[in-house]
Amino acid sequence: MVARELDASKDGAAEAAGEGSPPPARDPSRIARLVGLTGTLLMAVGGLGAGALPVPNPLFGLRLLGLPSRNTTIAIAVTYTGICLLVLAWLWIGKMLRWHGAVPPAPDRAQLARTAVMWAVPLALAPPLFSRDVYSYLAQSATLARGLDPYVLGPAEALGVDDPLTRSIPNIWRDTPAPYGPLFLILGRGITALSGNDVVLGIFEYRILALAGLGLILWALPKLARRCGLDVGLAMWLGAANPLVLFHLVSGIHNEALMVGLMLAGFEIGLRAGDRLLDRDLLIGALLIIAASAIKLPAILALGFLGMEWARRRADARGGRIKHVFPVAGLFGLLTLLCYLPLSLGTGVGLGFLKTLDIPQLILSWMSITTDLGMIGGQLGILARLGDHTDSILAVARNIGLAASAVLVLVLLFSVLRGRVDAITGMGTGLGAVVLLGPVVHPWYLLWAAIPLAATRGLPRYRRAALAASAVLALLVPPTGADFQFRAFQLPLSIVAGLGILLVFLLVLRRHLAGQSGPDIDVLPGRGPVPAPETAT
Numbered sequence: 001m002v003a004r005e006l007d008a009s010k011d012g013a014a015e016a017a018g019e020g021s022p023p024p025a026r027d028p029s030r031i032a033r034l035v036g037l038t039g040t041l042l043m044a045v046g047g048l049g050a051g052a053l054p055v056p057n058p059l060f061g062l063r064l065l066g067l068p069s070r071n072t073t074i075a076i077a078v079t080y081t082g083i084c085l086l087v088l089a090w091l092w093i094g095k096m097l098r099w100h101g102a103v104p105p106a107p108d109r110a111q112l113a114r115t116a117v118m119w120a121v122p123l124a125l126a127p128p129l130f131s132r133d134v135y136s137y138l139a140q141s142a143t144l145a146r147g148l149d150p151y152v153l154g155p156a157e158a159l160g161v162d163d164p165l166t167r168s169i170p171n172i173w174r175d176t177p178a179p180y181g182p183l184f185l186i187l188g189r190g191i192t193a194l195s196g197n198d199v200v201l202g203i204f205e206y207r208i209l210a211l212a213g214l215g216l217i218l219w220a221l222p223k224l225a226r227r228c229g230l231d232v233g234l235a236m237w238l239g240a241a242n243p244l245v246l247f248h249l250v251s252g253i254h255n256e257a258l259m260v261g262l263m264l265a266g267f268e269i270g271l272r273a274g275d276r277l278l279d280r281d282l283l284i285g286a287l288l289i290i291a292a293s294a295i296k297l298p299a300i301l302a303l304g305f306l307g308m309e310w311a312r313r314r315a316d317a318r319g320g321r322i323k324h325v326f327p328v329a330g331l332f333g334l335l336t337l338l339c340y341l342p343l344s345l346g347t348g349v350g351l352g353f354l355k356t357l358d359i360p361q362l363i364l365s366w367m368s369i370t371t372d373l374g375m376i377g378g379q380l381g382i383l384a385r386l387g388d389h390t391d392s393i394l395a396v397a398r399n400i401g402l403a404a405s406a407v408l409v410l411v412l413l414f415s416v417l418r419g420r421v422d423a424i425t426g427m428g429t430g431l432g433a434v435v436l437l438g439p440v441v442h443p444w445y446l447l448w449a450a451i452p453l454a455a456t457r458g459l460p461r462y463r464r465a466a467l468a469a470s471a472v473l474a475l476l477v478p479p480t481g482a483d484f485q486f487r488a489f490q491l492p493l494s495i496v497a498g499l500g501i502l503l504v505f506l507l508v509l510r511r512h513l514a515g516q517s518g519p520d521i522d523v524l525p526g527r528g529p530v531p532a533p534e535t536a537t
Contacts, residue, residue, distance in 0.1 A: 037122075052128040073497070080495055085395065095289060124250055131253070133253070137206055155169055165199065165390065178356060199350065212257075220268040221236060243471065273285065298434055
């Protein structure tokens with residue numbers, strides 16, 4: 001009894017000091033946030049030796065920063081440990097979120113945003129991980145800056161094999177022209193003007209560009225989620241704080257960040273338009289989407305879904321018809337022409353990227369369904385002694401996939417026009433069809449669809465599937481951004497070592513959590529809180 005009276009007196013004093021207001025709620029995700037932060041810090045440190053570093057490595061010879069690069073196996077193990085910690089922490093917090101919003105004890109929107117920013121900062125300051133595409137960006141921009149045509153010449157032919165901007169590019173891409181739109185090359189030419197041949201400075205300038213695109217995603221995604229009646233915290237967690245976003249847009253510096261950011265911002269602004277054809281919001285939204293397509297062409301699909309949504313609103317409540325589409329289609333076609341004309345003149349090389357869109361098909365992407373079917377068909381022909389016709393079968397399978405995706409996109413467009421599918425879901429699903437049935441699939445390509453779909457009504461139903469798929473895909477790409485054909489032993493050893501470090505860390509964390517008590521204790525996913533012992537009276 002004495003102990004309880006003392007506790008009651010303490011509570012009364014606290015209430016008097018706080019004028020009766022309850023104490024602020026503790027962030028239930030704080031331990032998971034620290035686990036994820038530990039992961040990104042390990043990734044940043046390991047990236048100094050296991051990242052997609054320039055050639056030659058500028059860290060060689062430095063006593064402290066050059067230490068990870070002296071033992072790549074250990075650096076990769078540390079990086080994989082960080083990757084697994086971040087993915088586990090993301091799943092941990094994702095499990096706290098509910099279908100219809102974050103409810104106690106789940107973290108609120110501000111706590112989720114704070115967590116995502118904390119995780120992104122170490123990756124934004126670290127060397128590139130998971131991809132070496134940024135070096136191709138630098139070389140292609142330098143080609144344009146020197147008055148040459150990057151849509152005709154590869155980096156090796158334009159700049160020379162020994163040029164500092166060429167040496168870091170994987171061999172398969174050294175002789176290939178640029179497949180990116182004119183706006184991206186114009187922005188890159190500005191980066192080249194600032195960085196010259198300084199590869200490290202150029203990397204961080206491209207990262208600033210990627211972070212600007214991510215900022216547009218952070219601005220547009222919650223607004224799109226509100227339109228669909230979805231909890232903003234859930235949409236942001238699955239669409240913006242996703243490990244695929246952190247790994248491939250922040251760390252990998254892919255231009256998908258700018259493409260998706262402009263596309264979503266344009267879509268959100270365009271959806272604000274009324275039924276007037278020359279509505280300011282409709283024009284601004286269309287221009288932003290066209291700008292996104294001038295980064296990577298597939299973003300132009302969003303323009304079609306925005307036009308169908310405008311036509312549906314222009315018609316009666318039963319949905320639009322084809323006659324309602326013609327005015328907005330003519331307007332968008334004119335805007336596209338007016339945008340691409342100055343962009344092509346600005347680069348001085350015209351629209352040559354339309355001829356280089358098949359460049360990514362040079363690799364055989366195992367994640368592509370059509371590529372896999374084509375390869376299997378070719379091998380079956382060899383086994384049946386019909387000869388090696390793999391290339392022909394592969395081309396046929398890829399063309400069938402492209403045709404099937406075109407049909408699906410048309411079906412979705414008319415579904416939006418008739419009001420059977422909302423425009424945001426139609427856009428995300430259409431881009432998903434283009435990616436999944438396309439000839440090349442990379443994990444960061446899936447973000448074309450995954451980020452928009454994170455703001456749709458169908459997300460809560462498939463929340464667990466989205467969490468699981470994102471977690472698995474985040475582990476597929478090695479942090480070095482290159483293969484291990486000549487050191488095949490290194491990656492398995494690194495993964496085993498990384499899993500060992502991860503196991504030790506989780507055991508320590510488990511003991512730490514098991515030793516805590518109290519009603520607001522944080523626990524590992526699937527594990528209940530440890531009850532506090534009763535006080536003797």
